[in-house]
Structures are given as C-alpha cells and as structure tokens.
Amino acid sequence: MRVIGLTGDEAVAYAVKQCDVDVIAAYPITPQTIIVERISDFVANGEINAEYVCVESEHSALSACIGASAMGARVFTATASQGLALMHEILYIASSLRLPIVMAVVNRALSAPINIHGDHSDMMGSRDCGWIQIYTENAQEAYDITIQAFKIAENPTTSLPVTVNLDGFIISHSMERVEILDDDDVKRFLPHRSPLYRLDVENPITIGPLCFTDYYFEFKRQQAEAIEGSYKTIMNVMNEYSKVSGRNYKFIDTYGIEDAEILIICMGSTCGTARFTAKRLRERGEKVGIIKVSLYRPFPCEEVIEAIKNAEVLVVMDRAVSFGAPSGPLCSDIKNVLYDFGLKIKILNIIYGLGGRDVSQNDIEQAFKLGFKLKLGDIKDKVLWLGVRE
Amino acid sequence: MSKTGWRNLPIAGIIPKAGSSLEYKTGTWRAFKPVVDESKCTFCLLCWIYCPDGAVKRFNSNKKISIDYDYCKGCGICASECPVKAISMVEE
Numbered sequence: 001m002r003v004i005g006l007t008g009d010e011a012v013a014y015a016v017k018q019c020d021v022d023v024i025a026a027y028p029i030t031p032q033t034i035i036v037e038r039i040s041d042f043v044a045n046g047e048i049n050a051e052y053v054c055v056e057s058e059h060s061a062l063s064a065c066i067g068a069s070a071m072g073a074r075v076f077t078a079t080a081s082q083g084l085a086l087m088h089e090i091l092y093i094a095s096s097l098r099l100p101i102v103m104a105v106v107n108r109a110l111s112a113p114i115n116i117h118g119d120h121s122d123m124m125g126s127r128d129c130g131w132i133q134i135y136t137e138n139a140q141e142a143y144d145i146t147i148q149a150f151k152i153a154e155n156p157t158t159s160l161p162v163t164v165n166l167d168g169f170i171i172s173h174s175m176e177r178v179e180i181l182d183d184d185d186v187k188r189f190l191p192h193r194s195p196l197y198r199l200d201v202e203n204p205i206t207i208g209p210l211c212f213t214d215y216y217f218e219f220k221r222q223q224a225e226a227i228e229g230s231y232k233t234i235m236n237v238m239n240e241y242s243k244v245s246g247r248n249y250k251f252i253d254t255y256g257i258e259d260a261e262i263l264i265i266c267m268g269s270t271c272g273t274a275r276f277t278a279k280r281l282r283e284r285g286e287k288v289g290i291i292k293v294s295l296y297r298p299f300p301c302e303e304v305i306e307a308i309k310n311a312e313v314l315v316v317m318d319r320a321v322s323f324g325a326p327s328g329p330l331c332s333d334i335k336n337v338l339y340d341f342g343l344k345i346k347i348l349n350i351i352y353g354l355g356g357r358d359v360s361q362n363d364i365e366q367a368f369k370l371g372f373k374l375k376l377g378d379i380k381d382k383v384l385w386l387g388v389r390e
Numbered sequence: 391m392s393k394t395g396w397r398n399l400p401i402a403g404i405i406p407k408a409g410s411s412l413e414y415k416t417g418t419w420r421a422f423k424p425v426v427d428e429s430k431c432t433f434c435l436l437c438w439i440y441c442p443d444g445a446v447k448r449f450n451s452n453k454k455i456s457i458d459y460d461y462c463k464g465c466g467i468c469a470s471e472c473p474v475k476a477i478s479m480v481e482e
Contacts (some may be wrong), residue, residue: 206410
C-alpha cells in the first residue's frame with residue numbers, strides 16, 4: 001500500500017491502469033478530461049498494454065466499447081454531461097446485450113445554459129438505462145469503486161455495465177490523499193475476464209438481432225432479473241475488496257442513525273460536508289444523522305428502510321431536478337420504498353447545488369433546521385430549493 | 391406453437407446457432423418475381439453482384455443463372471441492373 005496525492009480524475013485513471021484494461025475508447029469532455037489524458041499517457045508510455053481508440057464522439061466511444069466487450073475484452077470509458085447524453089441510446093444497448101463495461105461519469109450539469117460544473121442531472125437523465133450506478137464521495141472512493149466496478153461488471157452471473165459517478169470538479173479536480181493498492185493485490189483481486197458469450201469467428205453467433213412483439217418483452221424481463229440479481233454480486237465484491245484494502249464498502253453508509261430524529265439522505269461529495277456538519281450538531285446535542293446512498297441502481301431498498309425506519313423526518317437532497325415530477329429522483333425512490341414497506345415518515349425534498357452551486361456547512365445546517373421545522377409542522381412545502389436566490 | 395419463457399431463452403437475445411436465417415424463407419414477401427430470359431442473358435453476373443439477398447445462383451459449368459425463389463423478396467434490383475433486359479418482373 002502506498003499513499004499518493006491524486007485528484008479524483010487521476011485516481012480513476014490510476015485504478016484503470018492497475019486493472020489491466022484491454023481497450024479504452026473515449027472522447028474528452030470537461031471535467032472528465034484528465035481521466036482520458038492520463039490513460040492515454042499510460043498507453044503511450046507503455047505502462048499499460050491496451051488499445052486506446054480515439055473516437056469522434058461519445059456515441060462512437062461507447063459503440064467501440066460495446067464491440068470490444070463483445071470480443072471478451074476488459075473495457076473502460078469515461079464521460080460527463082452532454083457526452084453522456086449523446087451516448088444515451090448506446091447506454092441501453094450495452095446493458096441489454098449484457099456487456100460488462102466500466103464507465104466513469106464525472107457528474108456535470110446539462111445545458112442550457114451551458115455549464116461545466118458538478119451536479120447529478122446527467123446521470124439522472126440516464127438513470128433508467130439498465131446500468132449499475134454507484135456514486136462516490138471523494139477521490140479515494142473513486143479509486144476503490146473503479147476497481148470494484150470491473151469485478152462487479154464482469155461477474156458472469158451479473159454481466160452488466162457499471163458507472164462510477166464522481167462529482168465534477170469537487171471530486172474530479174481536488175487533490176486528495178489516496179491510498180493505492182499494490183499492483184499485485186489488484187491483479188489477484190481482478191483475474192482475467194470469463195465472458196458470458198463472445199464474438200468468435202470459429203464459433204459464430206448473432207448478437208443483437210431483430211426481436212418483435214413475440215420475444216422482446218421476455219428479454220426485458222430477463223434484463224430486469226439481471227440487475228435485481230446483482231445485489232449479491234455487488235455485496236460479495238464489496239466484502240472481498242474490504243478485506244484486500246481494509247476499507248469498508250457498503251450499499252449505503254450511515255452516521256448517527258441510531259437515535260436521529262432528522263436524517264439527511266444524499267449522494268456524492270455532499271455526503272462529506274453533511275457528515276461533518278452532523279457531527280458538529282451532535283456535539284451540541286442535536287439528534288441528527290446522515291445516510292449516504294452509494295449504490296443508486298439497483299436501489300438498496302432493504303438497507304435504506306432499515307436505516308430510516310426510526311427517523312421522524314427525512315430530508316432528501318437531490319442535486320438534480322425531475323421537471324414536473326412530484327419530487328427529485330432520489331426522493332421519489334425513497335418515497336416509493338417507504339410506501340412499499342408501509343412506513344409514513346415526514347419527508348422534505350431539497351433541490352440544491354445545481355450547476356455546481358457550492359454547498360457549505362451552513363447550507364447543510366439550514367437543511368437540518370428545515371427538517372426540524374417540518375417536524376413541528378411549520379412547513380407545508382414538499383420540495384424546497386436550497387441556496388437559490390429568490 | 392408454444393414459445394419459450396424468459397428464463398429459458400438465450401441470454402441477451404443472442405442467436406447461438408450460426409446460419410439460422412436459412413430457416414426464414416423470405417420468398418413469401420414477394421409481390422413480383424424476377425423471370426430470366428436465357429436467350430438474352432450474357433452471364434455478366436451484375437444481378438448476382440447486386441442481389442442483396444444472395445438469391446441469384448450462378449452455374450459456371452453452363453454459364454447460366456437462376457433465381458432462388460425461397461429467399462428472393464422480389465425487390466427488382468436485378469431486373470433494374472440487367473444491361474440486356476434479360477430479367478422481367480412478373481406479378482405473382
């Protein structure tokens with residue numbers, strides 16, 4: 001184990017290098033650019049023996065990844081924002097063909113107006129694409145989750161693509177202390193891929209044929225089963241990685257939930273600020289807690305319910321808007337789960353941080369205060385926008 | 391005919407067996423069929439090159455072509471491309 005200073009983007013690139021990938025096809029886009037720049041350096045310097053495909057668009061990047069994955073290769077790509085949007089139709093093809101691909105999504109706002117900074121609109125716009133989606137809190141997690149993502153994706157039972165989400169600039173461009181595993185440890189953790197099926201001229205098969213009313217429905221059912229069945233794979237991989245790295249990974253991470261009256265539920269880099277603020281508030285005797293949702297798809301329903309069932313008020317923070325919907329995407333999931341488990345807990349949905357608007361300790365404190373107000377019945381709104389100028 | 395349920399279908403809709411398109415006889419799609427006038431045919435093989443379905447058969451021994459009506463969809467490209475008008479499209 002070594003400790004080096006890396007930005008979130010560099011941490012992902014370093015992980016990809018250690019994972020011994022075969023093919024990278026990517027198109028640079030802020031704030032993902034550093035990932036593909038570093039990887040192209042590694043390939044050019046001979047530090048990894050991989051094919052780096054310079055494509056003309058993200059649509060082509062993911063298409064090339066699909067071809068390479070169908071050949072049985074270990075494949076990586078990365079994108080952000082408009083790039084992910086341009087990949088949209090190909091995202092569905094990768095997951096429905098059950099092709100393992102790991103993609104770092106450096107979360108950035110979607111146009112218009114054009115903006116390069118961090119929020120979750122891009123991934124939330126593609127949340128139903130059938131990929132396993134994991135959100136990270138810092139550069140260390142971005143490094144660790146990237147390594148685990150290959151093992152999850154390539155598990156023959158699961159065989160699905162995975163996105164590793166890291167907040168644009170806040171994680172991608174901030175240099176942090178990152179603990180790096182030894183190359184040999186990563187090699188042992190991540191053996192060669194054994195594909196579910198592969199393109200082979202000696203044993204020809206057809207991939208992606210036309211499928212009408214008589215069979216399409218069955219294949220979607222099969223695909224739903226694959227992602228629902230991936231909980232076990234993800235849990236096993238996280239447990240195994242915890243043993244190798246000494247860092248404990250779970251679907252959700254909690255703080256103070258045992259006696260918390262007000263719980264903030266959030267994802268990404270905000271979780272660090274929220275936890276820090278919650279610690280300070282608890283020192284002052286306030287019963288607050290935090291739930292970080294790391295695994296977003298498949299959604300960890302049972303773990304979330306177990307963590308929130310004793311809270312009086314939930315403050316769900318969405319860094320994306322679902323225009324015209326009753327609440328933001330994360331809050332919709334939480335409400336859905338509550339109903340399914342027969343729980344009725346007061347919920348406040350907070351929309352925050354769009355276009356990279358900074359989220360400070362004061363903002364989190366404000367969010368908790370709003371939670372207490374809701375508890376007392378002083379708030380009628382279901383959704384509040386935090387940090388926006390009126 | 392009973393169809394297979396989702397649990398027993400090949401993964402991701404792949405077709406594990408090669409050449410299965412031969413089982414799908416697309417000749418039933420045809421409204422007009424190409425008919426070759428052997429007296430005009432010069433065996434230039436433009437029809438054989440242009441046929442999108444490989445439904446033009448060539449016989450090098452006697453320098454003749456014939457149409458495989460099991461798979462010919464009747465698109466008429468062969469008749470359109472024939473430089474000596476040896477192929478005519480006849481209504482089925």
